[in-house]
Amino acid sequence: MKKDQLKYDLRGVSASKSEVHAAIKNLDKGLYPQAFCKILPDVAANDPAYCNLMHADTAGTKTSLAYMYWRETGDLSVWRGIAQDAIVMNLDDMACVGCTEGILLSSTIGRNKNLISGEVISELINGTVDFVDSLREFGIDIHLAGGETADVGDIVRTIDVGYTAFARMKRSNLIINQIQPGDVIVGIASYGQASYETEYNGGMGSNGLTSARHDVFHKIYSEKYPDSYDQNTPDEVIFVGNKKLTDTIEIGGQQIPIGKLVLSPTRSFMPLLNEVFKTLKKEINGIIHCTGGAQTKALKFVENVHIIKDNLFTTPPLFQLIQKESGTDWKEMYQVFNMGNRLEFYLPERHAQTIIDAAKSFNIDAQVIGRVENVTQTFLSGGKSHLTIKSPYGKFEYT
Secondary structure (H helix, E strand, C coil): CCHHHHHHHHCCCCCCCHHHHHHHCCCCCCCCCCCCCCEEECCCCCCCCEEEEEEEEECCCHHHHHHHHHHHHCCCCHHHHHHHHHHHHHHHHHHCCCCCCCEEEEEEEEECCCCCCHHHHHHHHHHHHHHHHHHHCCCCCEEEEEEEEEECCCCCCCEEEEEEEEEEEEHHHCCCCCCCCCCEEEEEECCECCCCCCCCECCCCCCCHHHHHHHHECCHHHHHCHHHCCCCCCHHHCCCCCECCCCEEEECCEEEEHHHHHCCCCCCCHHHHHHHHHHHHHHCCEEEECCCCHHHHHHHHCCCEEEEECCCCCCCHHHHHHHHHHCCCHHHHHHHCCCCEEEEEEECHHHHHHHHHHHHHCCCCEEEEEEEEECCCCCCCCCCCEEEEEECCEEEEEC
């Protein structure tokens, strides 16, 4: 077993979620199996012209790092970022099938009341309201439907933050992945400072946090914050890095605490997506939100193609830091972390510049990062869909 894979297994996490995918493989995949999120019949009105979408997700183990940073610094604002993380993991997935309006959003928060104060709950709720209000300014139609906040200290170590989103939309407005040879891939950056963000975003998103926090941060946190990790995890993989949460890294002339850099809120691309949909919705052959599986995510939504990424963004400082501290193989890095590219459009080359210009109007970097070709018969692919990454660190193949 590879060293990196051993660490993931010992920590109880998986980059591929193979067991989860195996468990759900026989479930109904909805009306359009290639769609980025599950699309259901219009149950409420039974109108064949409409469909329903329901999506649930959480901020994952990012809450454990937020807990540590809050306890270490007293900075409550990181909890607003956690609310945004969980919301974006729902909304941006739904936007990948064209949904940007008529969205109902409900929260499910479970906390250990002995460790998580009412101030934290207030920050999460107020952060939710403020974030949704900020999206409305860009024409994103969202309605808060309340939720459940439960004190469940017997089963939740610190806090778990999740949201569920629902929408009803016309089937004619859907974007169903039909990624095909001849498409180019326009990548949208997860890092930097978008025009609607108030500070630099490291680009972390909400994936890979278990690896990042244990590989980057110092052993002292295992004693200071034993509630931040599973006590059944072998000590050899618990906080094995060299960095303190308040150590800083210089980016663009700013000194940014590393803890806060990793906690950068997951950027929502909803404002950009809504703008692109006004003119290009029918020209898009696919949209991929590079979350679980990172740069290999697209393989779950294609048939009989070879995806080539040979012009990815220069690796942002955050991911360089994670790789340096962890020693993780670069091939694995591209499968666990978004590496600065968290959204992809697949479409004819003649439309690529329109999306790049739209992204830059929000001060978000964008570029053509690759292309789609016919699948080739190789020993590795066996004639099935596969993905090639050509990077400064080597050429990597994924199936």
